[in-house]
Amino acid sequence: MSLWCLPPVPADICHGPVPAPNPEFTLKPKKKKSIQQSCETPGSPCSPCQEIVLRQCLGQHIGTEQMMVCSNRTPFSCSNLCGNLLQCRNHYCQKSCHAIIDRSLILDGYAISNVTPESCEECTLPCQKERSPACPHPCPLPCHVKNCPPCKVLIKRSCHCGTMVHVFECALYNSMFEEEQQQARSCGGPCHRKLPNCTHLCPETCHPGKCPSPEKCSKKVTVRCVCLHLKKQWLCHDVQAACCNSKHDMREISRSQFGIGLLPCTSECDIACKKKTTNPEVHQRKITMMEDKAKPALLPKGRKRREHKQEIKRSSKLEKQVFQVITLTAQKWLLIATMVVLLLVFAYFGYHGLFWLSDWMNEVEARRLKNRYPRI
Ligand SMILES: [Zn+2]
Ligand SMILES: [Zn+2]
Ligand SMILES: [Zn+2]
Ligand SMILES: [Zn+2]
Ligand SMILES: [Zn+2]
Ligand SMILES: [Zn+2]
Ligand SMILES: [Zn+2]
Ligand SMILES: [Zn+2]
Structure with missing residues (x-):
């Protein structure tokens, strides 16, 4: 059997001409007629191929194949989005199912030459x-x-x-x-943050977190007795230890009071005070005064700050009032002075102006008479 019959599609796409069955291998009697049409007359065009095939959509989506007669080559789109990976390799094409430009134009056994492939979206x-x-x-x-x-x-x-x-x-x-x-x-x-337990600054090189071992501060501190007569040089950590024993909260001691009262007053203090004041009562008073002075330093910082703020407020208010009174008085006097000056100026120019006006009028009159009676 020859394959002369020229199919409308290439032989590798369609099922091609089907040779007549070999009578020797054909079951007899043949009841069912084959759908396949053979080319009975060599050289004549084949009738359209009636083979049922599964066709893929234009976008070649899986699971969307449709049963079609082989000779029906109408391309179709499925209901999916294209979903092709874009050139950015991060996003997928959102167009509806379309023929893709860089894929083979021959899809699953049929040519889609009559379909213009579209390029996928551009990622923006x-x-x-x-x-x-x-x-x-x-x-x-x-x-x-x-x-x-x-x-x-x-x-x-x-x-x-x-x-x-x-x-x-x-x-x-x-x-x-x-x-x-x-x-x-x-x-x-240097770190130079204030240490929590004393008045000194951290000597370490700029470091993260809390300052290391503030209780080991070894700066020198002058410690005194309450009446300030006795004084000694201690190391800061000893001062801290002494303050700890006396149960003073280190954070509440002001800079000027740090180390004061740590030495006990001795008879030396009494003698020294006697020399100065010749009165031990005054020394005692001085001690009480010093203790009183030390007290506000032990007040909670917040209260101290509040009191200080209020004082500043009060004094600034008073200053403002005084300033206002001064400005008002100055304005009053300035107004009076200006009025007096203006009056004087008016009086002066008014008086002289009258004379000048009468002179001028006389002159004009004389000129007029001269013009009228030139011989006189
Ligand atoms: Zn599709
Ligand atoms: Zn990036
Ligand atoms: Zn960054
Ligand atoms: Zn992208
Ligand atoms: Zn696409
Ligand atoms: Zn630093
Ligand atoms: Zn530090
Ligand atoms: Zn210290």
Whole structure:
């Protein structure tokens, strides 16, 4: 049997001409007529192929195949979105099912040459990737394939003691380990934060966290007795220990009272005071005064601050009132002076002005008469 019959589609696409059954291998009697049509007359065109085939949609979506007669080559779109991965490799095409430009135009056994393939969408979104190392700054590029470039945003971080502010490139700072970050943030100068238990400043190099061992402060402190006559040099940690024993809260002792009253008054104090005042009662009074003076220093800081604020308020109010009275008086006197000056000016110019006017009128009259009677 020859294959002369020229099918309307290429032989590899359609089932092609079907040769007449070989009588020797044909079951007899043949009751069912085959759907396949054979080319009975060599050289004549085949009748349309009636084979039932499964056809895929234009977008080649899985599970959307339709049963179609082989010769029916009408392309169809399914109800899915295209879903093809876009060039940005992050997003998928949202167009409805369409023939894709870069796929083979021969789909599952039929040509779609009469269908113009469409290109997928173009991604216009900004980059939505998470940056590495993670940071809150968005990537400046439009949606892209490769990793994001390192974040160049400048971030500010103060040093541990608060003396200066460092500026870091975000990616550089965030790629450091925590320890490295802490190190990079140190200003390298002395910490100089006030120690919690004494009046001294931390001598350590700018460091994170609390100041280490403030109870071991070894600065020198002048300690005195209550009447201030005796004095000695102690190390700060000894002063702290002594204050601890006397159950004074270190945080509430003011700078000027630090170390005062730690030495007990001796007979020396009495003698010294006698020399000065010749009266031990006065010395006693002085001691009481000193103790009284020391008391406000032991008042809670908040109360002290409140009282101080109120005092400032009161004095500033008084100052304001005095200033107002002065300004009002000055304004009154200035007004009176201006009025007097104006009156004087008017009187002077008014008086002289009258004379000048009468002179001028006389002159005009004389000129007129002269013109009228030139011989006189
Ligand atoms: Zn489809
Ligand atoms: Zn994209
Ligand atoms: Zn698409
Ligand atoms: Zn960043
Ligand atoms: Zn990016
Ligand atoms: Zn610092
Ligand atoms: Zn410190
Ligand atoms: Zn100290």
